[in-house]
Amino acid sequence: MSVRLHNTLTGKKEPFEPAEPGHARIYVCGPTVYDYAHLGHARCYVVYDVLVRHLRSNGLEVTYVRNITDVDDKILKRAAETGTEPTELATRFANAYAEDMHRLGNLDPDVEPRVSTHLGDILALVQRLIDGEHAYVSDGDVYFSVESFPQYGKLSHRDLGQMKVGASERLDETQATRKRHPADFALWKKSDEGAWGWESPWGRGRPGWHIECSAMSMKHLGDTLDLHGGGLDLVFPHHENEIAQSEAATGAPFSRCWMHNGFVEVDKEKMSKSLGNFFTARDLFDRVEPEAIRYFMMTVHYRAPLNLDWTLDDAGNVTGFPQFEEAERRVAYVYKTKRRLADLPEKRIVDGDGPVPKELAEFPGALRGALDDDLNMPVALAKLADFLKTVNELCDQAMRKKGKASREAVAAANRGFEALGVELGLGTQDPSAVLLRIRDRRAKARGLDAGWIEAQIEARTEARNLKDFAEADRIRGELVAKGVELLDSTEGTGWTITD
């Protein structure tokens, strides 16, 4: 089975085959580090993380490059507003970003190039475009001439003549007067004396937004990439411009496949920094297990919009995120099931006893099959639901009086959890640690003290031992009223917090 992906360039699902058999070269547009990563970023990078994991599990060697834009006018602006040095600000948010990515369970890219360390490559590429008459110098700026690249618009399927110039009402008037064509875009922007900038053959300045990705991707992956990814908002102009400048420079196709993920939305509107309607990943980490955020990102197909809901109190404060809470329950279910399986007593496991349930045996393949089909993560989660149900059934059976589980079935279940981690990056943590963290976070949110709860449980256990069920139920009723759910078992009484 081969991986099929939707290619923005052709608008179709196509088999993904790297130019060099067995080795995929992938570039994903990373963030501009002037603020914390929000849920839109989280979604994007979880999507490409799953892609890379899946391609690797299919036996491909993957070189995954994801840049960090640490030189940009937004950084400059934010630095000025906050009285920070631009470099310092960028470093701070780049570090925070790395931490957020780790908490989301994303693997590190193989290369994480930064604009600040690739100025030489950028200058060389700009010069090459000028030499090839695809770019021109204008009053200290350098612009790419879109008319010099007849295929301009092929990615976003638009025609230069039919685009409404200034439709976004964001025209830069200074630039407009320096351009030959309104769609020409800056490769290099003039910086004032003393302002953030670098020396160049055209004077002191800084790179335009698009040129960095061309320069850095070609430097680390060569002239032609197998796949280039990013958010849907990058199709135009960012990726269109990358294609134009790269292909104009090299004459080679820039990327063989283009992949774009849909937005996280709020009230059906795109979540974005400029609209101010965003929640940062960190805001959410305080409320739910980071893995629940990762899980939530997989509940919708990556190209479809993902609408976010939350609840408010009378004062308008955010009280909760139902979708994340549901995702957290599912993540807890994954770990509870994994722990049950691991805790099956050895004496309950017997050799050669009965067939392995097909939901267990077939799960790794089902997971791969779902991801092969344009990274269909919702289907992968549906297969996961079937798998977990069957694992619990296996455990239920084993734990019944005189119950047994076959060693083969247990082994198949373990292989299933392994596949889950490899493919989706879920369920790889220590179950008890995750479950305890979830419980403690919820208890804290309700202002409950674990010591007090456990003292209550002890009192109840004593009452139960004396068969004083009225008292035992009274204590439990009190705890339930506070959101504490008790779980009696042969090993004692555990507790969780309802949400």
Add this chain to the structure above:
RNA sequence: GGCGCCGUAGCCAAGUGGUAAGGCAGAGGUUUGCAAAACCUCCAUUCGUCAGUUCGAGUCUGACCGGCGCCUCCA
């Protein structure tokens, strides 16, 4: 004006032209001192509307209604 996306149960959400996955919520049940957890059963004759193509359409075509994105800040 141009390009593109979406509309599936109370909610979320998959769905190669062959007769509606999965999750949440809800209803019964197994289990339990009672619960919880876990498991089992049930829960869309129907896929925004109307036409058309087809033996057959949620899936293809057209029109319409409703929502959204992009057209040089964006993941």
